[in-house]
Amino acid sequence: MSDGTLFIANRRYSSWSLRAWLAVRLARLDVEEKLLPLSGTGQTPEIQAVSPSGKLPVLHHRGAVIWESVAIADYCGEITPHLWPLDPAAHWFARSIAAEMHAGFRDLRIALPMVIGVDRTDIAFSPEVLGDVARIERIWAEARSRFGAGGPYLFGATFGLADVMFAPVVLRFLAYHPPLSAVSLAYCQAVCSHALVAAWCDGAKAEPESWRRERYEPR
Numbered sequence: 001m002s003d004g005t006l007f008i009a010n011r012r013y014s015s016w017s018l019r020a021w022l023a024v025r026l027a028r029l030d031v032e033e034k035l036l037p038l039s040g041t042g043q044t045p046e047i048q049a050v051s052p053s054g055k056l057p058v059l060h061h062r063g064a065v066i067w068e069s070v071a072i073a074d075y076c077g078e079i080t081p082h083l084w085p086l087d088p089a090a091h092w093f094a095r096s097i098a099a100e101m102h103a104g105f106r107d108l109r110i111a112l113p114m115v116i117g118v119d120r121t122d123i124a125f126s127p128e129v130l131g132d133v134a135r136i137e138r139i140w141a142e143a144r145s146r147f148g149a150g151g152p153y154l155f156g157a158t159f160g161l162a163d164v165m166f167a168p169v170v171l172r173f174l175a176y177h178p179p180l181s182a183v184s185l186a187y188c189q190a191v192c193s194h195a196l197v198a199a200w201c202d203g204a205k206a207e208p209e210s211w212r213r214e215r216y217e218p219r
Contacts, residue, residue: 004031004061007050008040009079013203015114015168019069020057020157020162025196026083027076031061037211070102073161081082084091090147090155094162097139097154101165108132112172114218116204120176133178136169140187159194165190171201 006024008017024031036046036056051058051067059075060066066075068094077083085091107128125133143162144152151157154166170191173180180188 002027002030003051004033004059005034005054005058006030006031007034007036007047007058008049009034009036009047009056010207011200011210012039012116013114013213014056015171016055016171017057018114018168018171019164020072020120020152021200022167022196023069023083023161024059024071024077024160026159027080028165029059029061029076029079030051031059038213039199049180070098070165073098073164074105074122077161081143082158085155085160085162087147093147094155094160095145098162098165100139101169101172105132105136108136108169108172112176112178113210114168114186115175115216118175123176130178133173133180135183136166137181140166144183144187152187154187159191159196163191163194167197171197 003094006029007015007018008021010105011017021033036050038044047056048054050060052065053067054069057069057072057197058065059072060074064075066072085094107126111126111129141152147155149156153159154162170188173184173188174192192201
């Protein structure tokens with residue numbers, strides 16, 4: 001019998017669910033996975049029954065209920081500390097950029113929603129979106145130059161919780177093709193090639209067409 005349940009929303013659209021799912025899988029929590037498809041409003045009675053906020057993702061684990069992807073990541077990091085860098089300078093840099101990703105980049109989120117399986121070259125990027133892209137590239141470049149020499153990820157060889165927080169942005173960049181440096185493109189390819197990220201994308205592409213939403217994919 002498992003230790004609990006991770007409730008997620010549509011893989012195709014839910015960047016928050018992707019983060020929580022990656023964190024839980026990296027921490028190897030023994031939980032079942034249950035997908036509750038979103039309605040037009042994003043909330044359903046089924047979601048409200050399991051989530052205090054009425055939103056997904058939410059993790060039920062050994063009697064604890066944790067919602068918000070950043071809190072789920074922190075919970076997984078307490079169980080599996082090496083998912084954050086152990087060196088203090090790297091650790092707090094990672095925690096800072098993860099918090100910035102969780103709270104910021106509003107213009108990018110609105111203009112470029114995560115839609116797995118699309119390839120858009122018809123998007124005109126506003127100055128605000130390009131500003132968000134530039135800030136993300138600076139974060140990645142600094143992490144890679146200061147801490148990432150040992151491998152392809154932000155902090156080297158380990159795909160950790162900082163990478164988890166940026167994974168949905170990687171998938172956005174690969175779908176919408178904003179101008180990126182060679183360093184950023186290499187990082188995007190490394191994240192996209194990770195087995196867990198690839199598995200999530202495969203699951204998203206297999207979801208029924210009836211789950212698709214006009215809000216994200218106008219016909």
